[in-house]
Amino acid sequence: xxxxxxxxxxxxxxxxxxxxxxxxxxxxxxxxxxxxxxxxxxxxxxxxxxxxxxxxxxxxxxxxxxxxxxxxxxxxxxxxxxxxxxxxxxxxxxxxxxxxxxxxxxxxxxxxxxxxxxxxxxxxxxxxxxxxxxxxxxxxxxxxxxxxxxxxxxxxxxxxxxxxxxxxxxxxxxxxxxxxxxxxxxxxxxxxxxxxxxxxxxxxxxxxxxxxxxxxxxxxxxxxxxxxxxxxxxxxxxxxxxxxxxxxxxxxxxxxxxxxxxxxxxxxxxxxxxxxxxxxxxxxxxxxxxxxxxxxxxxxxxxxxxxxxxxxxxxxxxxxxxxxxxxxxxxxxxxxxxxxxxxxxxxxxxxxxxxxxxxxxxxxxxxxxxxxxxxxxxxxxxxxxxxxxxxxxxxxxxxxxxxxxxxxxxxxxxxxxxxxxxxxxxxxxxxxxxxxxxxxxxxxxxxxxxxxxxxxxxxxxxxxxxxxxxxxxxxxxxxxxxxxxxxxxxxxxxxxxxxxxxxxxxxxxxxxxxxxxxxxxxxxxxxxxxxxxxxxxxxxxxxxxxxxxxxxxxxxxxxxxxxxxxxxxxxxxxxxxxxxxxxxxxxxxxxxxxxxxx
Numbered sequence: 001x002x003x004x005x006x007x008x009x010x011x012x013x014x015x016x017x018x019x020x021x022x023x024x025x026x027x028x029x030x031x032x033x034x035x036x037x038x039x040x041x042x043x044x045x046x047x048x049x050x051x052x053x054x055x056x057x058x059x060x061x062x063x064x065x066x067x068x069x070x071x072x073x074x075x076x077x078x079x080x081x082x083x084x085x086x087x088x089x090x091x092x093x094x095x096x097x098x099x100x101x102x103x104x105x106x107x108x109x110x111x112x113x114x115x116x117x118x119x120x121x122x123x124x125x126x127x128x129x130x131x132x133x134x135x136x137x138x139x140x141x142x143x144x145x146x147x148x149x150x151x152x153x154x155x156x157x158x159x160x161x162x163x164x165x166x167x168x169x170x171x172x173x174x175x176x177x178x179x180x181x182x183x184x185x186x187x188x189x190x191x192x193x194x195x196x197x198x199x200x201x202x203x204x205x206x207x208x209x210x211x212x213x214x215x216x217x218x219x220x221x222x223x224x225x226x227x228x229x230x231x232x233x234x235x236x237x238x239x240x241x242x243x244x245x246x247x248x249x250x251x252x253x254x255x256x257x258x259x260x261x262x263x264x265x266x267x268x269x270x271x272x273x274x275x276x277x278x279x280x281x282x283x284x285x286x287x288x289x290x291x292x293x294x295x296x297x298x299x300x301x302x303x304x305x306x307x308x309x310x311x312x313x314x315x316x317x318x319x320x321x322x323x324x325x326x327x328x329x330x331x332x333x334x335x336x337x338x339x340x341x342x343x344x345x346x347x348x349x350x351x352x353x354x355x356x357x358x359x360x361x362x363x364x365x366x367x368x369x370x371x372x373x374x375x376x377x378x379x380x381x382x383x384x385x386x387x388x389x390x391x392x393x394x395x396x397x398x399x400x401x402x403x404x405x406x407x408x409x410x411x412x413x414x415x416x417x418x419x420x421x422x423x424x425x426x427x428x429x430x431x432x433x434x435x436x437x438x439x440x441x442x443x444x445x446x447x448x449x450x451x452x453x454x455x456x457x458x459x460x461x462x463x464x465x466x467x468x469x470x471x472x473x474x475x476x477x478x479x480x481x482x483x484x485x486x487x488x489x490x491x492x493x494x495x496x497x498x499x500x501x502x503x504x505x506x507x508x509x510x511x512x513x514x515x516x517x518x519x520x521x522x523x524x525x526x527x528x529x530x531x532x533x534x535x536x537x538x539x540x541x542x543x544x545x546x547x548x549x550x551x552x553x554x555x556x557x558x559x560x561x562x563x564x565x566x567x568x569x570x571x572x573x574x575x576x577x578x579x580x581x582x583x584x585x586x587x588x589x590x591x592x593x594x595x596x597x598x
Contacts, residue, residue, distance in 0.1 A: 028153070028280060029160050047285035050153050051278040054168045058243035058293045062359045078311040081258035085190045087266070089134045090182050092126040098181050109173045110150045110277070118174050133179050140265030146176035148287065149276040149295065170276065170297035180299035183266065187259070188303065196257050197306065198313040199523045203325030204302035208522055210399040211454045213324045215512075215558055216524040217331065217398070218457060220320055222407065222554040224333035225373045230340055233403075234330040234348060234383075235396050237366035238355075241326035242305055243293040246359040247271045250294075250308050257307065270300070292359075308358070315354045316347040322524075324399055337371070341381045348385050364388035368396050372405050373553075401454050407553045409458040413465055416450050420472045423447045427479045439480040440496060447476055451504055456512055459505035460561040470501040490597045503590050506565055507583070510573070512558055513566035514582050517542040517574065528559040542574055543567050 031039050032046045035053070040046050104116040122129075136142060153166040188206075191197055197205065202213040217233075224231035251268055259267065274295060275287040294301035294308075306325060313321050320331040330347070334340040355362045362385070369390045371377045383390045395404040395411045402412035423446035427439060451469065459466060474489045481492050493500060499507055515521045516529040532543040544563045549555045566574075573589075576582035 028155075031161060032163060033161050035163070043281050043283035044285070047278045047280050047283050050163055050166065050168075050280065051151065051276065051285040051288050053163045054151060054153075054278065055276065055288045055290055057240055058245075059291055061239055061361045062244050062246065062292060065356050065359055065361060067356075078253070078256060078314060079196055080256050081194050081196065083194065083258050084260045085186065085258055085263045087137050087183075087186055087263050089137060090130060092130050094182065095126050095130050095133065095178065096122050098178055102177060102181070107171055108150075109171050110148045111173060113174050115174050115177070118178075129175070129178065132175075133182055136179060137183070137266065138262070140262040140269060142179070142266060142270040143176075144273065146173045146179065147274045148173065149274070149290075149297070151276050151278045153278060153280055168278075168296060170295065172295065172297050177299050180270075183270075184299050184303060187263075187300075190258065191307075194258065196310070198310055200313045200321050201306050201310065201323045202522065203323060203327070204306055207520065210324055210401075211457060211508075211512075212522050212525050213322055214399055214401055214403075214454055214457050215528075216522075217322050217329060218403075218407070219525075219528055219557055219559055220322075220331050220333075221372050222551070222557050225407075226549070226551055226554045227333075228375075229333045229335055230337045230375065230377070231331065231333045231372040232340055232344055233370045233372065233396070234344060234390070235368050235370070235398055236328040236330065236351075237363040237368075238326045238328070239361040239363045240293075241309075241360055242296065242301065244359055244361060245294050245305060245308050246292055249358060250304060253308060253310070267304075271295075309360070312351070312354060315351055318343060319347050327399055329398060337377060337379055338381050341379065341383055345383050345385070348383070352385055362386075364390065367391075368393045370394070370396050370403075370405055372407065374406065399454075401458065407556075408465065409461045410465060412458050413461075413469060417468055417472060419450045420447050420469065420476070423450075424472065424476050424479065427476060431479055431482055436480060436482075443476055443480055447473070448498075451501060452508065455505050456508040456558055456562075459501070460509065460556045460558065462556075463502065466501060466505075473501050490594045494591055494594050497587075497591060499587065499590060500594075507586060507590070509558060509562050509565055510569065510586055511579065511583065513544075513562045513569075514574075514576070514579055516544070516562075517566070529563065 031041045032049065034040050034049055040049065099115075099119055099122040102115055102119070104119045106114050106116050108114045118125075132143070149170040149172050152169045152171065153163075154169050156165055156167050158165040202208045202210070221231045221233065247268075250271070251264065254267060255264055271294075274290045276290055277287050278285045294304045302325065306323075309323070309326070312323070312328070315321075316330075318332065322329045322331070330344070330351070332340060332344050332347070334343070352362055364385050365388060367385070367390055369383055369392045371392070383392075395402055397403075402409075402415055404411050423442075426446060427442055430442060431439060451473065475485070477489050477492045477496065477498075478485060478487055480496065481487070483492070512521070512525075513529075516526060519526060521529075530545045532545045544566060546563045546567070547554075547559060549560050554560055570589075573582055573585055576585060
């Protein structure tokens with residue numbers, strides 16, 4: 001390991017050998033079942049079958065959707081922008097800067113080119129590449145050579161011999177990513193300037209994360225519980241949403257949003273006449289045309305998708321819609337549970353009409369209903385959509401977080417405990433073979449992410465709930481230092497310069513509060529915090545009002561816990577000029593505090 005301490009790639013090669021994670025290449029069986037259940041051994045035929053399956057998933061789903069005609073005026077409520085986008089040209093500096101910001105991956109495209117090579121030679125080819133990009137932007141034509149995707153099938157779950165148990169990983173031409181990024185910047189700037197994207201959408205947008213979506217969801221639910229109301233959540237499941245996007249519908253929406261003329265022609269050229277082939281075990285299929293969906297693995301695809309579903313937020317004024325790309329949650333609150341379920345069923349029916357109109361498939365069997373709070377929820381009323389009764393559950397996984405109906409976070413904490421325990425087993429396996437630095441690298445890769453992910457949401461619960469995770473964290477820290485299971489850990493945390501679990505909770509929470517103080521949060525989250533006027537001269541330059549709290553559910557929310565934590569912070573933390581400086585200062589102050597326990 002010492003020989004590779006300055007080479008991260010070689011270090012991970014050694015670590016992967018130790019923990020037996022494999023070589024990262026897809027392992028496929030020697031035979032597959034075709035769609036007529038015959039066994040195929042010829043890998044070229046398998047590639048053809050995979051390609052046919054992947055290409056037809058979207059059109060087949062779209063073909064099953066009934067033609068509903070009008071969607072009760074939903075479309076007419078969509079944003080209509082009078083201004084039209086202007087596409088400015090690019091230059092060599094922008095091209096070089098764009099390439100250097102892209103990840104230098106070694107995976108090759110259909111032309112056997114990788115981004116690592118492009119990055120190394122970009123200064124030499126910047127001039128002709130700039131000319132190509134400008135010609136494309138000026139003429140509204142996306143080059144056909146940039147429209148071919150190489151697709152690698154990756155196993156998801158289930159029987160490895162079944163084609164439908166695989167998902168496609170699309171590798172697009174490297175130069176198409178550069179041209180897409182140039183267009184993306186102009187498109188995104190226009191949409192930001194005219195506030196085209198609804199605030200409820202948190203996916204694929206700058207300065208928005210899954211934690212913000214979960215925070216807004218939890219605050220809305222706990223607000224209802226605080227008012228002694230029922231809170232109902234419906235978590236929708238869409239089938240292959242990115243693959244079923246209708247190109248003509250998308251272009252019509254974009255035209256209303258101000259994408260007209262050459263800019264619209266460019267997008268039309270970008271979407272149409274695309275093709276792909278599948279490669280498996282060095283065997284390749286023939287090219288097939290892709291007729292619907294946004295290009296997978298593309299730079300523009302995610303932005304085009306959230307624009308496609310943008311006006312879903314206008315379907316209902318009764319329920320609150322929170323989105324992260326296609327992950328959609330509907331929340332509704334009220335005093336009467338029976339009436340609330342009737343309302344939700346009505347609004348869900350309107351939502352189903354919108355999905356049908358937009359060629360998106362709602363998977364009713366995987367759509368779940370949950371009633372939050374501690375009040376009695378006995379009711380005979382069932383919620384159905386399209387003749388399918390929605391399953392009522394007591395917990396749901398939303399954006400990687402397990403939310404339970406009592407908002408105790410116990411199921412999610414149990415999930416994290418199980419993951420961390422498995423990772424500690426890896427540490428124990430490796431501790432006799434690698435040095436401390438490598439063990440800490442494993443800790444940061446396999447344990448820390450589970451503790452950090454949305455910890456500002458679930459970590460502010462009772463300390464007795466999170467204590468078992470802290471016990472596991474200390475066990476991991478002892479393994480890294482190769483000490484006994486009774487060794488005091490304060491000095492070990494100091495040596496590694498890493499934070500304890502509760503301090504990680506505060507660390508992530510204080511970042512949210514710093515952004516709130518500087519008005520850098522999405523509107524739905526920023527509105528949770530109100531400055532306390534006239535107090536800045538007494539204690540710090542920003543004090544927030546702490547809302548009155550009746551229930552523990554609201555007490556454990558960031559709107560309460562975060563405000564309490566921020567108001568107690570030192571002026572030095574509050575006055576940091578950047579978030580980075582604030583994070584460094586908070587971490588150093590906290591770790592210094594461990595010394596008093598030595």
